[in-house]
Amino acid sequence: MTVASPRLAQRVQLKDKHIITRMMEIASDLDDVIKLGRGDPDLDTPEHIVRAGQEALGRGATHYTNPIGIPELRQAIADNIVTHGGAQYSPENIVVTPGGQQAMFIIALGLLDPGDELLIPCPGYNPYLQAAELTQAKLVEIRTSMETNFTITAEMVRQHITPRSKVLVLINPGNPTGSVIPPEEVSRICEVAKEHDLIVVSDEIYARITYDDHRAQPVAVLPGMHERTITLSGVSKAYAMTGWRVGYFAGPADLMPALSEIHHAFAISTSAVGQYAALAALTGPQDCVEEIRQTFDKRRKVLCAGLDRLGIPYAKPEGAFYVYARVAATGLGATEFCERLLADGQVMIFPGRIYGDYTDDFARMSLTQPVPRIEEVLERMEGVVESIRSERSFE
Numbered sequence: 001m002t003v004a005s006p007r008l009a010q011r012v013q014l015k016d017k018h019i020i021t022r023m024m025e026i027a028s029d030l031d032d033v034i035k036l037g038r039g040d041p042d043l044d045t046p047e048h049i050v051r052a053g054q055e056a057l058g059r060g061a062t063h064y065t066n067p068i069g070i071p072e073l074r075q076a077i078a079d080n081i082v083t084h085g086g087a088q089y090s091p092e093n094i095v096v097t098p099g100g101q102q103a104m105f106i107i108a109l110g111l112l113d114p115g116d117e118l119l120i121p122c123p124g125y126n127p128y129l130q131a132a133e134l135t136q137a138k139l140v141e142i143r144t145s146m147e148t149n150f151t152i153t154a155e156m157v158r159q160h161i162t163p164r165s166k167v168l169v170l171i172n173p174g175n176p177t178g179s180v181i182p183p184e185e186v187s188r189i190c191e192v193a194k195e196h197d198l199i200v201v202s203d204e205i206y207a208r209i210t211y212d213d214h215r216a217q218p219v220a221v222l223p224g225m226h227e228r229t230i231t232l233s234g235v236s237k238a239y240a241m242t243g244w245r246v247g248y249f250a251g252p253a254d255l256m257p258a259l260s261e262i263h264h265a266f267a268i269s270t271s272a273v274g275q276y277a278a279l280a281a282l283t284g285p286q287d288c289v290e291e292i293r294q295t296f297d298k299r300r301k302v303l304c305a306g307l308d309r310l311g312i313p314y315a316k317p318e319g320a321f322y323v324y325a326r327v328a329a330t331g332l333g334a335t336e337f338c339e340r341l342l343a344d345g346q347v348m349i350f351p352g353r354i355y356g357d358y359t360d361d362f363a364r365m366s367l368t369q370p371v372p373r374i375e376e377v378l379e380r381m382e383g384v385v386e387s388i389r390s391e392r393s394f395e
């Protein structure tokens with residue numbers, strides 16, 4: 001068999017990618033698997049958004065669009081960023097992409113030369129690691145831990161600075177951890193970024209899904225940050241629109257022409273129907289976002305209470321829709337636990353190693369099933385945990 005570029009394939013393949021492959025193999029022989037793996041809400045896209053997509057198709061939205069996105073949508077994104085406390089962007093400095101995911105690769109290719117250093121909280125959302133690897137940049141992991149609810153601090157960033165430091169990725173609220181960086185800490189981190197001339201990629205895709213009194217501070221609006229921040233977001237999470245594939249990034253005028261060119265080379269433009277649906281999402285009634293947030297909040301409480309009963313500690317989810325649990329408390333490593341839970345309990349969750357966790361202690365559970373299914377997950381989990389604990393008591 002010929003492989004196009006083994007070196008490239010090797011670089012983009014995370015060391016632990018085989019874990020997912022193995023879990024898919026186990027799942028393929030099982031019935032009624034409850035999936036809390038992917039970050040894809042089970043909720044339907046709100047009706048008015050779907051209708052707007054259908055109407056757009058009826059009007060002939062079946063062509064390429066302006067490469068960086070239809071102007072109405074870019075204006076709506078600019079307005080929406082301001083409405084939620086973010087910076088003022090001119091619509092020319094916003095690029096609509098097929099999901100925020102693709103934006104990560106565009107940004108990495110546009111900003112990083114081989115040997116440049118990209119600082120990223122660890123555990124963190126893995127495609128950033130893959131994007132940096134593709135450019136042969138050096139990944140600098142800033143290790144966070146449950147003791148501080150996986151939040152990253154200015155001091156931690158400072159300790160990892162070298163003369164090659166170039167880009168700092170902040171994912172706030174965090175995936176896989178659900179941690180929200182306190183606003184005053186975001187300001188302190190920005191001071192370090194300015195001091196060391198870093199570009200900050202601020203992933204704010206979960207910003208509208210926070211709980212209790214937690215709030216994710218937008219970065220580009222802070223003093224002196226507009227010119228060194230790329231804000232990345234999209235409609236997938238807040239509007240349950242993962243399958244429409246619409247995200248965006250916005251940045252300072254001097255960086256955007258080159259980044260727009262790379263986007264054009266990748267995609268030509270984002271799907272027209274998706275863009276019209278996203279326009280309806282951002283300009284239509286917003287109660288659906290609050291309903292979605294409340295749905296996740298209820299599920300979060302049920303899952304956390306169940307984990308408390310099982311004696312499994314977890315990082316307190318302050319935002320996003322994940323619970324990052326220290327399943328090693330059961331006596332098995334997280335990877336083995338996830339495989340066992342799948343094989344014996346027909347529940348799929350992902351071990352933290354997939355997200356670059358430096359331990360094999362944690363697993364991410366997505367809140368992507370209704371409450372009765374989450375209760376069922378807890379019941380199945382209880383059976384598996386009890387059998388693991390009783391086996392271990394005989395060892």
Ligand SMILES: Cc1ncc(COP(=O)(O)O)c(C=O)c1O
Nearest residue numbers: 039099100101125175234236247
């Ligand atoms: C932190 C984070 N950023 C960006 C994305 C990309 O989402 P999308 O490509 O659907 O916009 C995800 C998806 O899970 C994510 O978790």
